[in-house]
Amino acid sequence: MSSQPLSPSNFRDLFDSVEAFLFDCDGVIWKGDELIQGVPQTLQMLRSKGKKLIFVTNNSWKSRSQYAQKFQSLGISASQDEIFSSSFAAAMYLKANDFPSQNKVYVIGGDGILEELQLAGITAFGGPEDANKAIDLTQNCFVKHDKSVGAVVVGIDPNINYYKLQYGTLCIRENPGCLFIATNRDAVGHMTALQEWPGCMVAAICGSTQKEPVVVGKPSTFMMEFLLKKFNVSCSKMCMVGDRLDTDILFGQNAGCKTLLVLSGVTTQSALQDPSNNIQPDYYANTISDMVDLSKVVCTKH
Amino acid sequence: MSSQPLSPSNFRDLFDSVEAFLFDCDGVIWKGDELIQGVPQTLQMLRSKGKKLIFVTNNSWKSRSQYAQKFQSLGISASQDEIFSSSFAAAMYLKANDFPSQNKVYVIGGDGILEELQLAGITAFGGPEDANKAIDLTQNCFVKHDKSVGAVVVGIDPNINYYKLQYGTLCIRENPGCLFIATNRDAVGHMTALQEWPGCMVAAICGSTQKEPVVVGKPSTFMMEFLLKKFNVSCSKMCMVGDRLDTDILFGQNAGCKTLLVLSGVTTQSALQDPSNNIQPDYYANTISDMVDLSKVVCTKH
Structure with missing residues (x-):
C-alpha cells in the first residue's frame, strides 16, 4: 500500500493509537549541528499530550551522554534514558x-x-x-x-x-x-x-x-528489544519517525510499529514515490512540526 | 575437473603447446620487495626456450615504468612492454x-x-x-x-x-x-x-x-584485449600463472588460456582442494621454479 500524506483525519488515528514516538535524529531533529525548524515546539506538544519520546540514532560517533549534551546545547530537553544510539x-x-x-x-x-x-x-x-x-x-x-x-x-x-x-x-x-x-x-x-x-x-x-x-543499529531489531524492556509499550502503539526508508522505516516495520517518513532529511517525495522503491511508510510529512499544526485542528475538534 | 600437480608428463604438454607465459607478480615473482626463490632462473630458462613472457599485475600502486624499475632493482630483466598493470x-x-x-x-x-x-x-x-x-x-x-x-x-x-x-x-x-x-x-x-x-x-x-x-584489472578480460593486440599469440597458446584463484586463474579461464596456480602466494593447497572452491586451474605447483627442474627432465628426454 502506498504512503498517505499526514492529514487531519489520519493524524487523529495515529495520535490516538500511539503511546510512544520513536525519532531518528539526523534529518529529523537536526542536520549536523543545526536544529530543524519547529522541532522544540513539536516535542513539547507531544510531551504535553502525554506521549513518550524515544530518540533512536544510527550515528555511533557519540555516546548517549554525549547526545544528551547535544540535545541540551540545541535547547531541547532529552534525558539520557530516552536516547538509544548505535554506540x-x-x-x-x-x-x-x-x-x-x-x-x-x-x-x-x-x-x-x-x-x-x-x-x-x-x-x-x-x-x-x-x-x-x-x-x-x-x-x-x-x-x-x-x-x-x-x-x-x-x-x-x-x-x-x-x-x-x-x-x-x-x-x-x-x-x-x-x-x-x-x-x-x-x-x-x-x-x-x-x-x-x-x-x-x-x-x-x-x-x-x-x-x-x-x-546492531537500524534496521536490525536488536535495539528494539531494549526499548521494549525499558518502556512498557507494545510495538503496535509505537510510531517510528525517520528520514530514511532503508533504515528508519524498515526498522519500524520490522518491529511492527507504525511509521512516519519526514522529508526533512535524505528522502525526497519523488524517491518515496519512485516505482523502484518498495519500502512504504504508513504516512509521510514535510517535517515533524507538521504534527503541531495538525494537533491544533485535531485537538480543537476532539 | 580438479587440478593436476605439475608433473614431467603434463609439463611437456604444457610447455610444447604454450608460446607465452602470463605471470602475476605479487605472490608469484615477489612478495612485497622480496624476490621469490628461483624466479630469475625460471624466467631465464623460459626466455632461452623462446617463450614470450608477460607480467600482468592487479596492483595499481605503480605505473609500468615504475614496475620495470622494480624488476631491475630485483635483478630481473623485464621491459616496460612486457608489463601490464591495472594502473x-x-x-x-x-x-x-x-x-x-x-x-x-x-x-x-x-x-x-x-x-x-x-x-x-x-x-x-x-x-x-x-x-x-x-x-x-x-x-x-x-x-x-x-x-x-x-x-x-x-x-x-x-x-x-x-x-x-x-x-x-x-x-x-x-x-x-x-x-x-x-x-x-x-x-x-x-x-x-x-x-x-x-x-x-x-x-x-x-x-x-x-x-x-x-x-579493469583481473579477472576482467579488459587487459587481455591489449595483450592480444600487442602479442601475436592466440589465447589457447597462453598460460596464465598466478597465486589467486578469483583473480588470476579466473582471468586466464575467462580468456580461454591454460592456467597454472602457484602456492607461493595467498592460496594454499587445502584451499585449492576445499570442496567450497569452484575455481580449478589446469595445473598447480609450489613455485614457478618447479618448471626449471621439470624442464631439465623434459628437455633431456626430448
Whole structure:
C-alpha cells in the first residue's frame, strides 16, 4: 500500500493509537549541528499530550551522554534514558552475548563507542587514539595485533586511515571467533549541516575480510528489544519517525510499529514515490512540526 | 575437473603447446620487495626456450615504468612492454571509451595511476597530493568538488583518508555520468613481504555511493584485449600463472588460456582442494621454479 500524506483525519488515528514516538535524529531533529525548524515546539506538544519520546540514532560517533549534551546545547530537553544510539547498541550486543571479560574490543569509530563499551565493563581500544598512526609501506613494515581482541566494532570514522583498516582486518581474519560488529550501514550521513558524509568504513572492512558484519543499529531489531524492556509499550502503539526508508522505516516495520517518513532529511517525495522503491511508510510529512499544526485542528475538534 | 600437480608428463604438454607465459607478480615473482626463490632462473630458462613472457599485475600502486624499475632493482630483466598493470588498464579503459578531453579524473590510489593517465593524455588529480588533507567536522565543514570530474579511479591507497572518500563519493553521486572505475577488487595484497594489506578502498566507495564499479584489472578480460593486440599469440597458446584463484586463474579461464596456480602466494593447497572452491586451474605447483627442474627432465628426454 502506498504512503498517505499526514492529514487531519489520519493524524487523529495515529495520535490516538500511539503511546510512544520513536525519532531518528539526523534529518529529523537536526542536520549536523543545526536544529530543524519547529522541532522544540513539536516535542513539547507531544510531551504535553502525554506521549513518550524515544530518540533512536544510527550515528555511533557519540555516546548517549554525549547526545544528551547535544540535545541540551540545541535547547531541547532529552534525558539520557530516552536516547538509544548505535554506540550503545554495540555495547549491549556484546553484553547480551556474554562477551568474555578477558577479551578486548578494537574500535574503528568515535569515542562514543569507547565510552559505551567502558560503561558496559568491556575493555576497548582504538578509535581516536589511532587517528594519527601512519603506515609507511617500506620493506619490513608490519602491524602487530592483539590476539585477545574478540570483537571489532566499526562505526562512522572521519579519522579513518590505513593503520585502522589493517588492524581491524587482522583481528577479524586471524583471531579465531573474533566478532565483526557494525553499528550501522548507512551509506552517508549528515555529519554537518551543509553536506552528507560517507559512512562506509564497514564496507571497507567487509571488502578486506570478505565477511559480513552483525549490524546492531537500524534496521536490525536488536535495539528494539531494549526499548521494549525499558518502556512498557507494545510495538503496535509505537510510531517510528525517520528520514530514511532503508533504515528508519524498515526498522519500524520490522518491529511492527507504525511509521512516519519526514522529508526533512535524505528522502525526497519523488524517491518515496519512485516505482523502484518498495519500502512504504504508513504516512509521510514535510517535517515533524507538521504534527503541531495538525494537533491544533485535531485537538480543537476532539 | 580438479587440478593436476605439475608433473614431467603434463609439463611437456604444457610447455610444447604454450608460446607465452602470463605471470602475476605479487605472490608469484615477489612478495612485497622480496624476490621469490628461483624466479630469475625460471624466467631465464623460459626466455632461452623462446617463450614470450608477460607480467600482468592487479596492483595499481605503480605505473609500468615504475614496475620495470622494480624488476631491475630485483635483478630481473623485464621491459616496460612486457608489463601490464591495472594502473595502465585504467588509462586504457578511459581511452577506449573516448573519455572527453575537457573532463578530469579523480584518483584514489598511487601516483602510478596518475602517471599512466598523464601518459594517455588525460588530466588527473588526487592521489598522493591529497594524502594529508584532514577533515574537521565542525559546523561549516564542506568539501567542494570539481564538476568537470568525469571519472573516479580507485586502486589500493595506503594514504586513504576521509577527505578522499568524500571527494570521490561527491563526484560519483553528483556529477552526471561520472564513471566509477576500480583498478581491481583484491581484498588484500602483499604490499610488504611480511604481511598482507587491505585493498578495500573500492569497497568503501561502493558503500558510500551504493554503486558498483567497472573493474579493469583481473579477472576482467579488459587487459587481455591489449595483450592480444600487442602479442601475436592466440589465447589457447597462453598460460596464465598466478597465486589467486578469483583473480588470476579466473582471468586466464575467462580468456580461454591454460592456467597454472602457484602456492607461493595467498592460496594454499587445502584451499585449492576445499570442496567450497569452484575455481580449478589446469595445473598447480609450489613455485614457478618447479618448471626449471621439470624442464631439465623434459628437455633431456626430448
